[in-house]
Amino acid sequence: MANVAKRQFDAVIVGAGGAGMRAALQLSEAGLKTAVLSKVFPTRSHTVAAQGGISASLGNVQEDKWEWHMYDTVKGSDWLGDQDAIEFMCKTAPEAVIELEHFGMPFDRVESGRIYQRPFGGHTANFGEKPVQRACAAADRTGHALLHTLYQRNVRANTQFFVEWMALDLIRDADGDVVGVTALEMETGEVYVLHAKAVLFATGGAGRIYAASTNAFINTGDGLGMCARAGIPLEDMEFWQFHPTGVAGAGVLITEGVRGEGGILLNGNGERFMERYAPTLKDLAPRDFVSRCMALEVLEGRGAGKNKDHVLLKLDHLGPEVINHRLPSIREIAIKFAGVDPIKEPIPVIPTTHYQMGGIPTNYLGEVMVPKGDNPEVRVNGFYAAGECACASVHGANRLGTNSLLDLVVFGKSAGDSMIDFIKRERPVHKPLPENAADYSLSRIARLENQTGGEEVNDVRSAMQKTIQLRAGVFRNSENMALGVKEIAEVAERAKRTQIKDKSKVWNTARIEALELDNLIEAAVATMIAADARKESRGAHSHDDFQKRDDDNWMKHSLFFNHDRHLDYKPVHTKPLTVDYIPPKERTF
Template sequence: MTYPVRRFDAVIVGGGGAGLRAALQTSKAGLNTAVLSKVFPTRSHTVAAQGGISASLGNVQEDRWDWHMYDTVKGSDWLGDQDAIEFMTRAAPDAVIELEHMGMPFDRVESGKIYQRPFGGHTAEHGKRAVERACAVADRTGHAMLHTLYQQNVRANTQFFVEWMALDLVRNEAGDVIGVTALEMETGEVFILHAKAVLFATGGGGRIYASSTNAFMNTGDGLGMAARAGIPLEDMEFWQFHPTGVAGAGVLITEGVRGEGGILLNCNGERFMERYAPTVKDLASRDVVSRAMAMEIFEGRGCGKNKDHVLLKVDHLGADKIIEKLPGIREIAINFAGVDPIKDPIPVVPTTHYMMGGIPTNYRGQVVVPQGDNPEAVVNGFYAAGECACASVHGANRLGTNSLLDLVVFGKAAGDTMISYIQTQETWKELPADAGEFTRQRLARLENQTGGEDVDALRTELQRMVQSHAGVFRTDAILKDGVQKVLALAERVKKTEIKDKSKVWNTARSEALELDNLIEVAKATLTSAEARKESRGAHASDDHPDRDDEVWMKHTLWHAADNSLTYKEVHTKPLTVDYIKPAKRVY
């Protein structure tokens, strides 16, 4: 059986900020560009980003790109690649101004320039004081960005394949990526999308956790496809827990609330962050705030009947400011926490939010895999950008507002690199005789499986296991047990069964295929975390409380074929500025 083939210059998997920014480059260059998305593009997860996009515009007070770079390196706990960080922070002001010229409706200061608010970990003069760097559209910045980029792509005649699910990479004998297999969800038909270049912008995989700010569609599809195709995954032990998810619901309360002056309180009414980060208090880096909150709860100073959360107080800001600057947050608090923040504090708890690891790339968006003596060998025809990629600008911990910046800077960079590559390809590389065969076997197994595992029950078991074994605090014993459990679950995932065998809008089949991706992300996470014997950024080990730069200043690379790890050194050499040397990370 062979699948029908459709040909494009560029195939982009994912219709969020990174995918749309890359597609805009390739479409404007006259390339035949297809964007695949499981949902309508303006419903992609970028829409959930609230607080802002960082850039050293200096509209409110003096700021510089090298201060932004320092904060990002420090925030990454010195595991970020400094060449990529310099590239991103230098490009930030132009990227934001470009969005403004596209029509993104930023809030304004009195002079008419873009409004900027303070955000956790962003400072002036290398940590001396907080700085206003987050360019915001109230508390709906991602929503505004996504609509702006979608409109621009419509204008550029990008072709959208909405409600299509990519299933597997297609590679030739040389290892070049030449397309993907994809399922049209409406009809159940499978196609081979043959391309000169493929970009993954599939977002994160936060649904491996039971409590997550991620949408249900964030099942790590790009990572699963890459892993099955022999591409290692980088730094998967590092998952950011956002300090302020709504207790019991996990819905995100942006750091912008604290940027506007919100404060965290324990059950004694104490502003406890003054003890953990005396200089910047509630605006410390996210991992620092999350661990402080977890410690308050662990030591019995949590709030509520079960003492299982803390409180985010904003009523002192005044009703006018809350309604003007935080309207979406007020709506979320009323709907999901049952409190009006104009009157009462919001119950919050650290919640899984962002994946720092992903598909290894350089700052040009090219996927790179160590080969022989070359630690940065490029996989021809394969690119990645956004949360699914690891150019390692975020290292062990991402600064707030750097995620939206990552999307547009590396989306554009990847688009430019794709254009250069595609222009060297006179025609499409020949599809191998067995193209699509691996996908056919996966679908056939689901079609014929009897007496198998229930997908929903298995996914729930996986999420609870990852939540309990790879949380805010970790130990050697818990992680070792987690590795054994995830490997046992992986064997059971091979035997999932769906009762509904129909083709049209078969969500049972889609969820089973998503579980195939989630299990790869979970294996990578537990295996990488168990191996790292230190505490760095979001990876906090009770057995190894200190950062160990001598041994662990390196990235992990997880290989799906045998669940093994290899390592590569951190890029400490920036493009033009001096190396920012490791120091103790205090706020």
């Protein structure tokens, strides 16, 4: 092996958001030597941006049952979600939220002292009969409260954080088992091998493949890129959620909690248009549905503003007290990014890329599962994933709001438990590292060092974002997506020739951005090829040439393999753990 420094841990976790820190807490409290790598200080991870709440059928405000939550999640997923994983998540939700409360998370309260819950899109009582209050909230800063709570618990548990480190590549041995990662320390520019008994990816989404996104600039799909390069397929990458209410022109998120508190969407004519599309749930229909309705209003000439290119989110009727108490950050965002005070006037909003439903294929135990021979799901020994980078698949073709924070803590803990069991039972000592463990990562960095007459990173990234925005948006069609496949392949070729002018080692952000682009490109290519291949409309994948859902041919998960850019498919898990299967039906609201 090249002369690269090595460090050894029981467990290495890449990513310090909600999922990574929840798993780390489990491992550290079990007495295992745990390292958490993060490109930013842990409390700046993207979980901090989650606003509206975390779902659990506590029934603090009105009657609720986990079975109703499960039904809503299956229906929200447009029957592409795995029903065993969905049951596991919804059944575990109350326990997970109460645990957060016991950790000290500062939830808002109702008069009795119990956790406050607000309504949210797609969450209903009695299997779709009426909206239910299920979103446990800390004002409109729920992710912020959750992340700080988990960070404090990890400090208490002596978790070891490697702050401002970037993981580069997964290390797999001759058996295909995962034995560690290579990583770059930003402060020095040095490459390290982190040798581990088990590795967890909790690297978040890749929303920055789009030009307009609510995602932070750090959301560059690092876990997806590392998996793709290591021969692990990416699942369901055609499904991207467009959040209905991004600030028009800025993309900054306005939580669905605004509509949960009683905010309403208006078109340019002042009409509450969601009553036409979803007479029962109105503005609280699931996100994919509301986003399409908003886009239709604009496309059909009923948009607001000088260019009629957005709609309006009205909340002035809620009154200053509700806005300042329940939605203080939203008021601040509206004033700063839209130039409007929501106490007096509506906020201009438009659907904006928000969440990746696909990712690294896992089961509800957090184990990474790949096809082998005739078996569509074989465990990769020593490798786990949780959070937005993972595809369990609880969100299927469309995620319900507030199920993302729930996903983080439920599957973060589940993956942590699986890792503890694996380390204690199956890998009590480290497997040897391959001789060439660091060579691939070093060759990638060397290419950047030596590239001359190449492409500028900014130019290639912009071309990628423009292609994905144009070809894989809210509405899709065969002609557009076929063009997208061709265009993204050309961009991917350009990405092989990126160059950086700054060759220094210390705090070289140009090198970091070039390495992040390598990961973004993998996610973008997977997205475009998988979207073009799916000949139906399901959840967030709205195909103008195939406008109906086709359960006979397409109720299956896509798997994208980067080495030859081919797609395979595997069946959806239709067997829940303990309850009856929820059969497909038409989604109406």
